[in-house]
Amino acid sequence: MRLPIAAAIASIALFACSAAEQQAPAEAVENAWVRLPAVDGRPAAAYFTLNGGEVGDTLLAIDSARVATVELHETTMEGGAMRMRPIMSADVPAGETVTFEPGGRHAMLFGIDPEITPGISLSLNFRFDSGRDVSIDAVTIAAGDDAPFEIAQPE
Numbered sequence: 001m002r003l004p005i006a007a008a009i010a011s012i013a014l015f016a017c018s019a020a021e022q023q024a025p026a027e028a029v030e031n032a033w034v035r036l037p038a039v040d041g042r043p044a045a046a047y048f049t050l051n052g053g054e055v056g057d058t059l060l061a062i063d064s065a066r067v068a069t070v071e072l073h074e075t076t077m078e079g080g081a082m083r084m085r086p087i088m089s090a091d092v093p094a095g096e097t098v099t100f101e102p103g104g105r106h107a108m109l110f111g112i113d114p115e116i117t118p119g120i121s122l123s124l125n126f127r128f129d130s131g132r133d134v135s136i137d138a139v140t141i142a143a144g145d146d147a148p149f150e151i152a153q154p155e
């Protein structure tokens with residue numbers, strides 16, 4: 001039996017992808033965590049660290065099967081008040097690390113599955129401009145809990 005050409009090409013492409021992943025020196029996304037809302041129905045916030053790797057990339061979007069809508073936000077000070085606004089993307093230059101953290105950039109999760117309670121991990125899919133998709137299981141914590149990863153303090 002002859003293997004259809006399309007299937008043969010697909011299997012070669014699949015092999016090439018997995019080989020490339022194995023060579024990656026640092027994970028593109030690390031230390032993902034989600035602070036769940038204090039009140040059901042309110043949005044949650046996700047934080048994480050992005051590694052630019054050797055060529056850099058741009059984060060375009062995040063989605064999750066357990067979340068209706070995810071927006072990328074940045075926090076700004078306007079007239080002494082903290083506000084946040086959507087951003088369309090986040091550049092991650094080659095060799096650099098970009099951290100989304102409380103008080104700065106974050107992802108806002110609207111319409112989160114109520115079965116996601118503190119301690120139940122939430123799979124997030126990060127979509128990059130290069131076409132790469134990275135799925136990571138984020139740690140979830142309650143609204144009042146301490147961050148599960150160390151957060152760099154502003155100087």
Ligand SMILES: [Cu+2]
Nearest residue numbers: 073084106108
């Ligand atoms: Cu926000």
